Amino acid sequence: MVVLNRIYTKTGDDGTTALGTGERRPKYDLRIEAYGTVDETNAAIGVVRVHIGExxxxxxxxxxxxxDLFDLGADLAVPERQDKDKGKAERLRVVASQVERLERDIDTLNDKLAPLTSFVLPGGTPAAAHLHVARTICRRAERLIVELAxxxxxxxxxxxIQYMNRLSDFLFVASRAVNGNGSGDVLWVPGQNR
Structure with a gap:
């Protein structure tokens, strides 16, 4: 259970933050950057939800x-240490069933989409545009997580890692879904402005 009685602690005033293990790291540490960007992805999805309508x-x-993204943040915030984690309570980890559910959701949305004949430019409805922003943030988070690994x-x-890879695919498919199942996609026209 998470209890947040006090929002500011002043412990980060020195430019460090604590992992879930209690270990302190600089705020620019790659692990902090990775789960911070997962959090940024989550916030962008929150904006999407305001715009998707009915x-x-x-x-x-x-x-x-x-x-799931909070689960992933918790997973990244408590790095698994083979030698130190023995005998301790099981830590929250992203699991294969979460990736599989995401794949099923992608398939559900994709089954309704018009065939794609070109790359899609970010745009269309406000929800689709926000989904593309979330997708690009997700890709950045994925790159950071892979670099960390x-x-x-x-x-x-x-x-x-698999979850973030599938999530960017989901966000792309979802952007097409909110663009009239692909009918409102803004398509790339190679060399159009030469």
Whole structure:
């Protein structure tokens, strides 16, 4: 259970922040940057939800994703240490079933979409434009997480990386769904302005 009685603690005034393990790291640390960008993705999805209108199925999907992103933030904030975690309570980790559910949601939305004949430019409805912003933030978070995983001594769950990869696909498909299932997509015309 999370209890937040006091919002400011002053412990970060020195430019550090605590991981879930209690270890303090500089605020520019790659792990902090990774889960901070996951949080930024979550906030962008929150903006999307304000703009999607009467699409309860998509809103429910986005709500589940927001919760999953908090799970991923918790996963990243408490790096798994093989030698230190033995005998401790199981930490919250993103799991394969969350990735699988996201894949099912992508398939559900994609089944209704018009065939794609060109790359799609970010735009269309306000909700679609915001979904594209969320997608690009998600891709940045994914790049940071993959970079973190490549660092010695910085474990990252494979399911967390997979989740972010699928999430960017979901956000793309969702942008087409809110653009009239693809009929309102703004398509790229190569060399149009030469």
């Amino acid at each position: 699409m309860p199925e998509l809103d429910a999907m986005l709500g589940r994703i927001q919760n 490549a660092q010695p001594g910085e474990p990252v769950s494979a399911a967390g």
